[in-house]
Amino acid sequence: MTPEQRAVLDHILSRALDAVAPDRAVHRHVRRNGNTLHIAGRDYDLSAHERVYVVGAGKGAAPMAAALEDILGDRVHDGVVVVKYGHTAPLKRIALREAAHPVPDAAGERAANEILDLVRTAGPRDLVLCALTGGA
Numbered sequence: 001m002t003p004e005q006r007a008v009l010d011h012i013l014s015r016a017l018d019a020v021a022p023d024r025a026v027h028r029h030v031r032r033n034g035n036t037l038h039i040a041g042r043d044y045d046l047s048a049h050e051r052v053y054v055v056g057a058g059k060g061a062a063p064m065a066a067a068l069e070d071i072l073g074d075r076v077h078d079g080v081v082v083v084k085y086g087h088t089a090p091l092k093r094i095a096l097r098e099a100a101h102p103v104p105d106a107a108g109e110r111a112a113n114e115i116l117d118l119v120r121t122a123g124p125r126d127l128v129l130c131a132l133t134g135g136a
Helices: 003-020 022-029 059-074 106-120
Strands: 030-033 038-039 042-044 050-056 076-084 095-099 127-132
Touching: 003 022, 022 030, 022 059, 030 127, 050 059, 050 106, 059 076, 059 127, 076 106, 095 106
Parallel strands: 050 076, 050 127, 076 095
Antiparallel strands: 030 038, 038 042
16 A cells, blocks of 8 residues: 555545544534524523533443533533443533443443433423433
8 A cells, every 4th residue: 555545544534533423423413602502403592491411321422421511511500421431531510420331230220320310300491411322
């Protein structure tokens, strides 16, 4: 393979990985303009919601949650995402839990219950965003 061919293949691979990156997917489909949150063609008036929660599961849930924190900032009231051990990302407002995959473990059960407990606190004026990836 020539260096030029290698450069073309590296470019194609890089673009392909960028296209499927969970955080980039969120940034492509979720935007905020003031108090309006745009998600895949639908608008949500953030001023109509008292709290915004983010929950999620899957290996890509941590970078998705980080992207949502980036977009929503301090509008994120609380959240919990569970990922496979080692698939973390730095989060500020959303709790990150690690668990086994594909065979669930006790940590995964605790995290699932934590997510359920959190969404049960949501009221009619709250917005719950859910980030699911893969087999979640």
